[in-house]
Amino acid sequence: MIEFTSVTKQYPDGTVAVDDFSGQFPPHQTTVLLGSSGCGKTTILRMVNRMVEASSGTITIDGENIAQRDVVPLRRSIGYVMQNAGLLPHRRVIDNIATVPLLNGTPKAEAHARAEELMDLVGLDRSMARRYPNQLSGGQQQRVGVARGLAADPNILLMDEPFGAVDPLVRRDLQAELRRIQSELGKTIVFVTHDVEEAFTLGDQIIILANGGQVAQRGTSEEILAHPANDFVAGFIGLAQGERTLHRSPDGGGVLVDGHGRAVGVLAEEPAP
């Protein structure tokens, strides 16, 4: 369990990126921080592994105040996946994945063997192990980034808009892979995005943020869709103009259309699995 209590971050130039944020990120679940650009999502995420130091307030992991932990082992014990994968360009895929275990002193052969297993897990052919990042597609690079985040077998995985830079189809593939991996591994994931669909697809818990890391609403996608807390949330998730209100198409049998009249799905008789 990761817990923030009254956490504020003021950067040296005076910007208050996060103002009195409190919240829990439960174990073995995916918590999505959802909000528009500049609302403080990345700042909150980076305070978990102390890449950004909180100005005030308390952050605990399993009850232990992270301010009292040595920062290097703390950081290496938490997986981190960033936008554009953040791979080291002059290192081969296998060494990119094995970065943290190698830093931790794991023997090379062992770290490489584990990295190959992780390539299987994230759906990368082992033949790519000897390539350099610029010899991979954007989606493949993101898979390497996820494998690297998992390499030290962390309990916690922080993901900062990891699929933001790839095209929508690849993005859906990566989201599906992440769901599969998560159902296998059960990590505590904190995932930052400004994409509502991505948040609804991945989040067990979604925290919608307004400027300064103010919590506009937290809950499951179902709770938020059924009971948006206020006009800000309704607007942000696309409920305000009825875009998400679904109706049967007058001439389409079981075809459902949204508030714009676009066909979005087919009505099934059975309840959702």
Ligand SMILES: Nc1ncnc2c1ncn2[C@@H]1O[C@H](COP(=O)(O)OP(=O)(O)OP(=O)(O)O)[C@@H](O)[C@H]1O
């Ligand atoms: N190092 C810094 N120094 C000063 N201000 C900063 C710094 N880093 C971020 N900020 C400011 O803090 C606020 C929150 O930034 P943050 O990156 O946490 O937002 P975000 O929600 O992740 O945005 P985005 O989706 O665009 O990445 C913004 O106003 C930003 O300009």
